[in-house]
Amino acid sequence: MRANASDMASVDTDKRGSIRALEWTNFFLADVQAGLGPFVAAYLASIGWQAGAVGRALTFGGIITVLLQTPAGWVVDRVSWKRLILVGGSVLLALGAMLLAFSGKASVVYAAQGLIGLAGPFLGPTIAAITMGLVGARLFDCQFGRNQGFNAAGNLFAAAIIAGTSHFIGSRAIFYAVALLVLPTIFAALMIKRDDIDLELARGGCENETDECGGKAVLAKLAKDRVLLAFLGCAFLFHFANAAMLPQLGELLAHGSVKAAAPFMGACVAITQIVMLCTAVFIGRYANRHGRKGLLLVGFGVLPIRAVLYTVFHAVPALLAVQVLDGVANSIFGVVSILVIADRTRGTGRFNLAQGALATAVGLGAALSNGFGGMLMEKAGYRISFLALGGMACLAFLVLLFAIPETAHNNTESNQLAKG
Numbered sequence: 001m002r003a004n005a006s007d008m009a010s011v012d013t014d015k016r017g018s019i020r021a022l023e024w025t026n027f028f029l030a031d032v033q034a035g036l037g038p039f040v041a042a043y044l045a046s047i048g049w050q051a052g053a054v055g056r057a058l059t060f061g062g063i064i065t066v067l068l069q070t071p072a073g074w075v076v077d078r079v080s081w082k083r084l085i086l087v088g089g090s091v092l093l094a095l096g097a098m099l100l101a102f103s104g105k106a107s108v109v110y111a112a113q114g115l116i117g118l119a120g121p122f123l124g125p126t127i128a129a130i131t132m133g134l135v136g137a138r139l140f141d142c143q144f145g146r147n148q149g150f151n152a153a154g155n156l157f158a159a160a161i162i163a164g165t166s167h168f169i170g171s172r173a174i175f176y177a178v179a180l181l182v183l184p185t186i187f188a189a190l191m192i193k194r195d196d197i198d199l200e201l202a203r204g205g206c207e208n209e210t211d212e213c214g215g216k217a218v219l220a221k222l223a224k225d226r227v228l229l230a231f232l233g234c235a236f237l238f239h240f241a242n243a244a245m246l247p248q249l250g251e252l253l254a255h256g257s258v259k260a261a262a263p264f265m266g267a268c269v270a271i272t273q274i275v276m277l278c279t280a281v282f283i284g285r286y287a288n289r290h291g292r293k294g295l296l297l298v299g300f301g302v303l304p305i306r307a308v309l310y311t312v313f314h315a316v317p318a319l320l321a322v323q324v325l326d327g328v329a330n331s332i333f334g335v336v337s338i339l340v341i342a343d344r345t346r347g348t349g350r351f352n353l354a355q356g357a358l359a360t361a362v363g364l365g366a367a368l369s370n371g372f373g374g375m376l377m378e379k380a381g382y383r384i385s386f387l388a389l390g391g392m393a394c395l396a397f398l399v400l401l402f403a404i405p406e407t408a409h410n411n412t413e414s415n416q417l418a419k420g
Contacts, residue, residue: 015134019143021191022130023150025086028185029123030154039162039174040100040113041247042265047104051251055374057106058247061113062367065120069363072121073356076129077203077349085126086189092119094182101175121363125355128338130192133202137346141339145284148335152276160270204342204351222354228344230403232361234300235337237396239365241303241389242329244373248385249310249319251377264316268323275327276334283335291408292336292343293400299332300397307390311383343407 044054076082096115099108127147135143158181162174222228250265287295306325313319337358345354369389376385 015193015196017191018193018196019134021188021193022127022134023146025185025188025192026127026147026150027154027157028181028188029086029090029127030151030158030181039250039265040109042250043100043174044104044109045251049104051248051377052374053106054247054251055244055370055372055377057109057113058370059367060110061117062363062370064114064117066360066363066367068118068121069360070353070356073125073353073359076122076125076352076356080194080199082126082130082133082197082202083189083192083194085122087186089119089123089126090182090185090189092116094179097175097178101173101179121356121359124359125352128355129202129352130197132204132342132351133197133199136198136201137342140342141284141288142281143284144338145281145287145335148280148284148331149277151334152273152280152331156270156273156277200349202352203349204345204347204354219350222345222348222350225344227404227407228341228354230399231337231340231344231407232357234396234400234404235333235358236361236365237392237399238300238303238329238333239362240369240372241307241365241393241396242326243366243369245307245310245386245389246326247370248373248377248382264320267320268326271320271323272327272330275324276331279328279331280335283332284339287336287339287408291406292340293404293406295332295336296340296400296404297397299329299336300393300400302329303393304390304397307386307393310386340407 041054041058044057045051049057076085079085092115096112096119099112099115102108128144131143131147132140158178161177161181246265246268249268283295302325306322306329309322309325310319313322338355341354341358342351345351348354373385373389376388
């Protein structure tokens with residue numbers, strides 16, 4: 001069902017304060033866990049860590065994230081204190097950043113990655129659950145696009161602060177800056193009114209649902225949903241191809257010029273976030289009106305192109321221009337993947353559990369990507385590593401093209417899952 005401007009205005013009037021607080025929570029949270037990855041990689045390389053060791057450290061945090069993603073979605077489905085999940089996760093991110101600021105020793109870095117990996121699984125599903133609980137399924141597409149726009153603006157703001165801090169104070173200080181950014185996140189999360197969140201809608205129930213959602217029959221049907229399973233496979237392949245590209249580019253530059261590494265990574269992240277800021281709201285509206293698959297094909301299609309261009313260009317301005325493709329891919333996947341999950345789980349009461357499964361696929365792909373990329377860099381060099389990742393991106397595109405139908409037109413089928 002499509003949303004129109006009057007519908008959005010009506011919801012904004014009814015719950016304007018909570019929706020604005022949700023948007024600012026997205027801004028300040030700014031996906032700190034993902035944003036830390038490239039900076040951690042560049043920082044560790046600049047203090048003498050080898051590519052394989054950097055990959056193993058990032059993989060450690062990714063493994064913790066993978067193990068907790070699906071249970072985290074289950075928890076978000078079940079509990080009513082969703083705002084406190086955001087507060088607790090933000091505190092863990094701050095502690096992880098502080099540990100990185102204190103020391104570059106392996107034990108400290110692994111502890112920090114553990115805390116960051118522990119927080120991450122709960123944040124994304126909780127934001128999406130609160131969004132669904134505030135605006136309902138009919139307006140979710142548009143509002144989630146707005147959320148991602150605020151998230152991109154927050155990432156851009158954080159990248160600017162981190163780049164400036166590293167230039168004038170030093171590379172360790174960037175982690176203090178990240179920790180400080182958690183404080184307004186907590187304040188914004190607590191400004192969301194608990195009573196404005198419909199807990200049934202927040203877990204994927206329908207506005208007019210009369211039967212109990214989320215029973216064992218529903219779980220069994222979701223587990224047999226071939227479209228959902230194929231999409232989880234696509235998400236795994238996409239992030240296996242994508243996650244290691246920017247960190248290993250940062251490592252390459254850090255070994256060539258330690259002082260230039262952090263500002264370059266800040267510029268790369270900034271370009272990605274500018275693209276996401278400019279496109280996220282449009283993507284949410286376009287997906288609401290025209291469907292999901294065409295957008296996803298564009299997002300998946302630019303990834304192998306980006307991998308090849310990293311092997312062709314060596315000048316910094318050209319490499320920065322390539323980051324526009326990263327922004328396109330991440331903007332589309334960040335918005336549309338959650339919409340696909342919402343399509344396949346509507347009326348089941350298991351929206352957040354399925355989000356957790358998606359995040360598990362994403363986290364597993366990202367974790368293995370860093371280890372795989374680090375190994376290839378050590379044994380075969382950066383060029384082979386980028387091309388191998390590009391090959392995985394081509395495989396992801398082909399699976400999406402041939403195995404995933406348009407989900408926006410299949411909501412009736414998804415709703416039948418709740419009926420058993």
